[in-house]
Every structure is written in C-alpha cells, then in structure tokens.
Amino acid sequence: MLALDVDRSGRFLTMKTDSVSCRFHAIWLRDNAQDAETRAVGNGQRLITLRDIPTDTQIAAAEIDASGAVQVRFLPENKAVSFDPDWLMAHAYDTAAPDVRGWLPEGIEPWDAGLMRSVPSGDFAELRQDRDALRHWLGHIVRYGFAKLENGPVEENALFQVVDLFGFVRETNYGRHFEVRTEVNPTNLAFTGLGLQAHTDNPYRDPVPTIQVLYCLESSAAGGANMVVDGFAAALRLRDENPDGFALLADHCARFEYAGEAGVCLTSRRPMIELAPDGELIGVRFNNRSCAAITDVPFDKMEAYYAAYRQFGEIIDNTAMEVTFRLEPGEAFVVDNTRVLHARKGYSGEGTRWLQGCYADRDGLRSTYDAMIRFGALEAAE
Ligand code: FE2
Numbered sequence: 001m002l003a004l005d006v007d008r009s010g011r012f013l014t015m016k017t018d019s020v021s022c023r024f025h026a027i028w029l030r031d032n033a034q035d036a037e038t039r040a041v042g043n044g045q046r047l048i049t050l051r052d053i054p055t056d057t058q059i060a061a062a063e064i065d066a067s068g069a070v071q072v073r074f075l076p077e078n079k080a081v082s083f084d085p086d087w088l089m090a091h092a093y094d095t096a097a098p099d100v101r102g103w104l105p106e107g108i109e110p111w112d113a114g115l116m117r118s119v120p121s122g123d124f125a126e127l128r129q130d131r132d133a134l135r136h137w138l139g140h141i142v143r144y145g146f147a148k149l150e151n152g153p154v155e156e157n158a159l160f161q162v163v164d165l166f167g168f169v170r171e172t173n174y175g176r177h178f179e180v181r182t183e184v185n186p187t188n189l190a191f192t193g194l195g196l197q198a199h200t201d202n203p204y205r206d207p208v209p210t211i212q213v214l215y216c217l218e219s220s221a222a223g224g225a226n227m228v229v230d231g232f233a234a235a236l237r238l239r240d241e242n243p244d245g246f247a248l249l250a251d252h253c254a255r256f257e258y259a260g261e262a263g264v265c266l267t268s269r270r271p272m273i274e275l276a277p278d279g280e281l282i283g284v285r286f287n288n289r290s291c292a293a294i295t296d297v298p299f300d301k302m303e304a305y306y307a308a309y310r311q312f313g314e315i316i317d318n319t320a321m322e323v324t325f326r327l328e329p330g331e332a333f334v335v336d337n338t339r340v341l342h343a344r345k346g347y348s349g350e351g352t353r354w355l356q357g358c359y360a361d362r363d364g365l366r367s368t369y370d371a372m373i374r375f376g377a378l379e380a381a382e
Contacts, residue, residue, distance in 0.1 A: 002064055002085055010058030015070070015088060016291065022092040026059045028072050032091070033081040049088025059150040099278040102239050102246065109143050110233035112321050119325055121148035128164055131372065138166060138369040145340035146228050146333060152215070159215035159356045162332055170209055172202070173264050177358040180214070184221040184347045187331045198229045198316050198343035201359075203285035204256035204266040204292075209359035216327035221351030226333065227324045228340045231284030234315045235256045235273045238308070241315075245308030248301060256285065257292035269296065283338040286316060316341060325354070336362055 003016045012025045030053050033039070038048055060075045070083040104110065120140035126133045140147040145156070152158055159177060165171050169176055203208050214226070239246035250273040259265045274283035297305045315321060319368075324345065327333065335342050337359075 004062045004064060004070065005080045006059050006062050010060065012251055013059050013062050022094040024084040026057050029072055030057050040139065045273050049299060096277055101275060102236055102281045103279055104232060104281055107133065107143060110236055111144055111230050112233055113319065115323050119148055119323060120144050120282065121150055124149055124152035124294055134165060135369065135372045138365060141280060141334055141336060141365060142369055145230060145336035148325060149332045152330045152332060153165060154217060159213050159332060159358050162213050163358065163360045166368045167360050170359040170361055172359060176354050180357055182353040184351055190281060195346035196343050197288055198227060198341035199287040200335050200341055202283055203287050204258045204268050204290050206268045208337055210338050210362035212335050213332060213358040213360060214355050214357045215332040216329055218352050218354035219327060221347045221353050222349030223345060223347040224353050225324045225326045225345040227322045227345055228335060229316050229321050231286060231339050231341050232281055234312065235281060235284055237315050238312050242308060242311055245311055248305045248308045249312060250275050252305060253296040254294050255292040256290045258290050286341055335352055338362065
C-alpha cells in the first residue's frame with residue numbers, strides 16, 4: 001500500500017510503502033522530472049539547467065492517481081509532473097550514510113586464494129557467439145576485477161578480438177599494443193626469468209589504463225605462471241589489521257613517475273588506496289618500479305606511512321591472497337587495473353614465452369555490460 005504525505009513547508013514529501021518510508025525534496029523531484037519538457041524523449045537527456053528551476057520550488061500537492069503514478073504539482077511554476085513510484089523507490093536517497101571507510105558497492109566481491117577453486121573464465125568462441133555467455137563473463141570482471149579467456153586463436157593481434165568483445169583499445173606511448181617476450185635459459189635466467197612483484201600497471205598515468213588484456217601466444221618455458229591479487233581485498237585487510245595505516249595510504253598522495261624513454265615524462269600524484277568522498281573504495285595503485293619520491297606526507301607521519309606501505313606490500317605478497325594460473329597459447333586474461341594487481345612468477349626451466357598486451361577502458365566494458373543488463377530483456381523480447 002502506497003501513501004504520500006507532503007510536509008507543511010512544501011520542501012519535501014514522504015512516500016510510504018508497507019515496509020519503507022522515504023523522503024524526497026521538492027528541488028530533487030523537480031530536477032528529476034521525466035516529462036518531455038524536462039527530458040528529451042529519445043535519449044533521456046535533461047533539457048533544462050538548474051537555473052531554469054525556481055530557487056523557491058515547493059510541492060503544492062501530491063497524490064497517487066488511478067494508474068498508480070505519483071502526481072506532484074510544483075509551485076511557483078504550477079507544473080504537474082508524474083513519477084513512477086518504482087523509479088522513486090529505486091532512486092531513494094533517504095537512507096543511512098555509510099559509516100565505514102572502504103565500503104564496496106553491492107556486486108563487487110573481494111576475494112583471496114579461495115577463488116582458485118573456480119577461476120572466473122570464458123570460452124572465446126562462445127563469448128563471440130552467445131550474448132548470455134558474454135554477459136556472464138563480463139559480469140565476472142565487474143564482480144571480481146578479472147577473468148580468464150580460453151580457447152582463443154593462436155595468432156598475432158588476437159588480443160584485439162578480446163577487446164572487441166566489450167570496447168576499444170586505449171593507445172599509449174607503448175603503442176596500440178606491447179610485446180612481452182621472454183627467452184629463458186640457464187645463463188640469463190637471473191635477468192629475465194625472475195618473478196615480478198604484483199602491481200597495477202602505469203600508476204604514473206592520469207587516468208591509469210583501467211583495463212589490461214594479456215594474451216598468450218607462446219609458452220614453452222616451465223614456470224612463469226600468472227598471478228593476480230585483489231587490491232580491494234588487500235586494502236580491506238590492511239584496514240582491519242591497521243586502520244591508521246589504511247587511513248595514511250588513503251589520505252595522502254603517493255607520486256608515480258615514468259620517464260624511461262625519449263620524449264616521455266609521465267607523472268601522477270594520487271593515493272595508493274583511493275576512496276570516494278563517502279568512503280567507497282574505488283581504486284588501488286601499487287607499483288614498486290614506478291613509485292617516485294613521496295613528498296606529500298607530513299614529516300611526522302612519514303615513518304608510519306612507510307610502515308603502512310610495507311604492510312600493504314606484505315599483504316599483497318602473501319600467497320593466501322593470490323590466484324595463480326598458467327596461460328597457455330590462445331589464452332588471455334583481462335584485469336581491472338584500478339583494482340586487481342597482476343604479476344608473473346619466476347621460471348624454472350628453458351624456453352620462450354610470448355605475450356601481447358594492450359589497454360582498454362573500463363567504462364566501455366561497464367557500459368557494454370550494463371546495457372546488456374538493462375536492455376537485455378527488451379532485446380530478448382524483440
Ligand atoms: Fe604489468
């Protein structure tokens with residue numbers, strides 16, 4: 001049972017169902033009117049600016065009409081607007097604000113080595129033909145920040161076909177893609193076969209590349225497994241073990257830099273643990289190779305900052321946090337580079353390893369996925 005109550009001030013109304021009660025302000029309702037004068041019918045874009053809405057906007061009356069819609073009349077415009085009560089409930093904001101720093105939105109799931117039991121993955125041919133399979137696979141990347149891909153073609157530039165599944169390549173000074181070739185033999189093992197510490201790529205860019213694709217074309221060397229670590233899970237673990245350390249890494253900017261080739265000088269000033277203003281955990285940057293001199297931490301906090309940075313690294317290096325898998329030719333993995341760290345384990349034998357990598361944009365992936373979720377049912381009905 002739906003009921004409405006307009007406050008005597010006209011500044012807000014209260015909508016009550018059997019289970020919840022939510023208040024909506026006059027200015028918010030007016031700005032979110034869905035009528036044809038306020039929103040373009042075709043694409044839903046807003047046609048007015050806030051200055052077109054009177055400062056003293058009030059709710060004169062509100063009622064539920066025969067069709068169940070919420071009819072609101074605004075003064076001083078004397079404008080009547082119809083709202084879908086389900087839309088209002090879905091967009092309710094009269095809720096308790098999160099009181100923890102480092103919260104994650106619904107649908108984002110932190111993980112550790114336990115995810116090894118079922119590494120998120122998809123079959124390349126299936127993903128190209130079956131939209132349900134593609135939606136499922138993209139859903140893995142949204143939920144876990146990475147997914148594997150299997151049974152792809154063993155041919156150069158196949159990684160672009162992976163990007164074609166969800167978006168567009170992001171080109172950088174490393175090119176449209178980059179080659180990762182490793183020759184492993186006993187004499188140079190020490191130089192090329194060593195493992196790398198788990199890291200996010202290119203934290204010196206602003207914005208960072210938000211998606212990375214790594215595609216395997218040759219893998220005859222023993223060892224060299226790929227490894228991923230959930231930066232969100234690591235940050236939350238740091239928060240639980242050392243809340244002050246978590247706050248130091250979140251509240252102060254680190255600096256990152258890459259100037260390793262002619263004509264390139266990439267620098268950024270961002271925290272290792274990035275929170276939204278309301279405390280949502282939105283990003284992790286961690287890369288020992290490109291961390292520059294940190295100069296934005298006050299003198300009296302620097303030692304504690306370094307202790308937190310060390311502890312964060314120890315959590316990331318803890319094997320209980322890592323998921324490992326070996327990429328065979330024709331296999332790839334996609335990581336959300338704002339969240340999931342990746343690394344390569346060391347080699348133990350001879351051979352070659354050849355991967356191709358490229359970057360893409362997470363907003364494009366997310367758009368493809370969300371459009372499938374929001375409009376998928378419509379498509380299926382057509
Ligand atoms: Fe990397």
